[in-house]
Amino acid sequence: xxxxxxxxxxxxxxxxxxxxxxxxxxxxxxxxxxxxxxxxxxxxxxxxxxxxxxxxxxxxxxxxxxxxxxxxxxxxxxxxxxxxxxxxxxxxxxxxxxxxxxxxxxxxxxxxxxxxxxxxxxxxxxxxxxxxxxxxxxxxxxxxxxxxxxxxxxxxxxxxxxxxxxxxxxxxxxxxxxxxxxxxxxxxxxxxxxxxxxxxxxxxxxxxxxxxxxxxxxxxxxxxxxxxxxxxxxxxxxxxxxxxxxxxxxxxxxxxxxxxxxxxxxxxxxxxxxxxxxxxxxxxxxxxxxxxxxxxxxxxxxxxxxxxxxxxxxxxxxxxxxxxxxxxxxxxxxxxxxxxxxxxxxxxxxxxxxxxxxxxxxxxxxxxxxxxxxxxxxxxxxxxxxxxxxxxxxxxxxxxxxxxxxxxxxxxxxxxxxxxxxxxxxxxxxxxxxxxxxxxxxxxxxxxxxxxxxxxxxxxxxxxxxxxxxxxxxxxxxxxxxxxxxxxxxxxxxxxxxxxxxxxxxxxxxxxxxxxxxxxxxxxxx
Numbered sequence: 001x002x003x004x005x006x007x008x009x010x011x012x013x014x015x016x017x018x019x020x021x022x023x024x025x026x027x028x029x030x031x032x033x034x035x036x037x038x039x040x041x042x043x044x045x046x047x048x049x050x051x052x053x054x055x056x057x058x059x060x061x062x063x064x065x066x067x068x069x070x071x072x073x074x075x076x077x078x079x080x081x082x083x084x085x086x087x088x089x090x091x092x093x094x095x096x097x098x099x100x101x102x103x104x105x106x107x108x109x110x111x112x113x114x115x116x117x118x119x120x121x122x123x124x125x126x127x128x129x130x131x132x133x134x135x136x137x138x139x140x141x142x143x144x145x146x147x148x149x150x151x152x153x154x155x156x157x158x159x160x161x162x163x164x165x166x167x168x169x170x171x172x173x174x175x176x177x178x179x180x181x182x183x184x185x186x187x188x189x190x191x192x193x194x195x196x197x198x199x200x201x202x203x204x205x206x207x208x209x210x211x212x213x214x215x216x217x218x219x220x221x222x223x224x225x226x227x228x229x230x231x232x233x234x235x236x237x238x239x240x241x242x243x244x245x246x247x248x249x250x251x252x253x254x255x256x257x258x259x260x261x262x263x264x265x266x267x268x269x270x271x272x273x274x275x276x277x278x279x280x281x282x283x284x285x286x287x288x289x290x291x292x293x294x295x296x297x298x299x300x301x302x303x304x305x306x307x308x309x310x311x312x313x314x315x316x317x318x319x320x321x322x323x324x325x326x327x328x329x330x331x332x333x334x335x336x337x338x339x340x341x342x343x344x345x346x347x348x349x350x351x352x353x354x355x356x357x358x359x360x361x362x363x364x365x366x367x368x369x370x371x372x373x374x375x376x377x378x379x380x381x382x383x384x385x386x387x388x389x390x391x392x393x394x395x396x397x398x399x400x401x402x403x404x405x406x407x408x409x410x411x412x413x414x415x416x417x418x419x420x421x422x423x424x425x426x427x428x429x430x431x432x433x434x435x436x437x438x439x440x441x442x443x444x445x446x447x448x449x450x451x452x453x454x455x456x457x458x459x460x461x462x463x464x465x466x467x468x469x470x471x472x473x474x475x476x477x478x479x480x481x482x483x484x485x486x487x488x489x490x491x492x493x494x495x496x497x498x499x500x501x502x503x504x505x506x507x508x509x510x511x512x513x514x515x516x517x518x519x520x521x522x523x524x525x526x
Contacts, residue, residue: 011044064152069119075522076113077121083109084127098504100512104471106131108516110141112523120145125153129160139163143193151191165192174198177205187213192225199232207236211244223253230259237263242270249301261303261325266368268327272302280326281334283319288349289358291315292322316357323361328374340377344390363391367400375401382417386425399428407434415444423448423465430465436474445469446477450484453502460501470509475517478510485510 014037022037071077083106120128125146132142143150143163154163174197175182186198203210214229221229230248233241241263248260249272264272279299283290292299295306295318303325308317328340335343344362348355359378366374378391379401387393391401402410414429415438423445433441445465452462459466484506 265325289354478513
């Protein structure tokens with residue numbers, strides 16, 4: 001019998017036989033069997049590989065820029081490796097439900113490492129980039145920690161290309177704001193992420209120089225890049241930015257125009273704010289609300305969107321935008337020298353439901369202008385039913401208003417809200433409180449969870465708040481919580497097995513708090 005490679009003379013013959021079938025080519029029999037075809041393919045494959053000429057080696061890439069930041073201590077490095085691998089802590093109970101969720105602790109480790117000024121250990125940068133690729137919430141801190149080595153690797157792996165637009169490369173890569181030649185060179189030649197970071201550094205040192213830098217290339221930038229650069233002006237926004245922002249109102253991109261208008265309306269003394277105040281005051285006063293009859297060209301240029309979303313009336317939509325963009329300081333004189341709380345409490349003389357639209361717009365204005373007195377007035381007392389609040393029943397809007405208050409006042413307000421209404425409506429409010437929670441807020445949350453446990457409710461109904469508590473409670477609270485980890489009998493009329501599930505949830509909470517304390521200690525160890 002012929003050898004397989006003699007039966008099929010070349011690769012094209014092999015392919016033809018495979019497509020047609022060996023029985024059709026040879027009429028069957030041993031010489032034309034599938035086994036012979038496969039043997040011949042194996043021989044030809046070896047020949048083809050052995051005959052390949054090696055390609056010319058590519059140029060070796062330049063090494064990554066040096067990152068001057070120190071690496072974290074060994075114990076912290078091992079902890080990061082464990083968090084990136086997602087393994088459970090070895091000292092847990094062995095039950096999945098009682099072990100800390102390491103994936104939720106990774107953001108805290110990254111934030112704490114950033115505060116200490118560490119860089120990522122070189123061996124863990126690839127895993128860190130993979131984690132940032134999978135979770136966009138990790139990217140700012142992960143890419144800052146990865147630094148210049150992370151950007152270097154991102155240029156070599158298409159899977160990590162996101163880092164080239166979202167990473168800063170670490171402070172060590174960027175020229176000093178006092179180095180004009182280095183600043184100019186990086187601004188012209190750098191990656192987009194590097195240019196955004198550079199703009200922030202220059203703006204912090206000399207705001208006028210940052211604007212000059214932006215103006216030098218503004219007309220040649222892509223629309224999405226102009227939007228990102230414009231958004232970076234939020235930090236340190238001042239009246240000096242007004243001429244640039246006024247010019248941006250004429251940008252060819254609608255999103256850029258809208259962002260410029262939003263930033264200008266956050267400057268109470270800007271010309272746009274004055275124009276919006278004039279329009280809003282013409283619509284709202286002690287005698288009631290008369291919304292605008294049309295959206296004219298001036299309103300369009302100042303960022304008013306003419307077409308309302310589905311379900312909204314045009315005039316209500318225009319009214320809300322005018323009031324939102326008007327400086328809140330203009331209302332005191334309009335309402336006879338009254339303060340925010342008195343103005344908000346006044347009845348709105350209207351039969352069209354304008355009161356809700358007006359108060360919602362004032363809420364957005366208070367958030368945009370970071371006006372704490374107006375936020376307090378619109379929030380009302382935390383003990384009052386949410387639906388009866390003076391501003392808005394929306395918990396999402398209330399959370400935004402809370403962010404304008406000082407940290408301690410914010411925590412105190414939410415703690416009182418929880419004592420009055422429980423945890424079912426507190427999740428979004430807790431999310432804007434500073435971590436770790438103050439003692440007052442932490443105790444209010446734990447007491448509410450304990451009350452739910454005693455009532456026999458399933459802990460699944462409170463899983464969101466329990467997860468927040470694991471990440472946000474002060475780790476020092478682990479000791480006092482120990483008494484709640486013991487399993488107990490289900491109370492009368494409770495859901496079957498609720499007590500055991502609650503004990504497990506509190507075990508996980510205390511284990512997580514202790515692990516967080518250990519993590520922080522590892523980052524400070526020598």
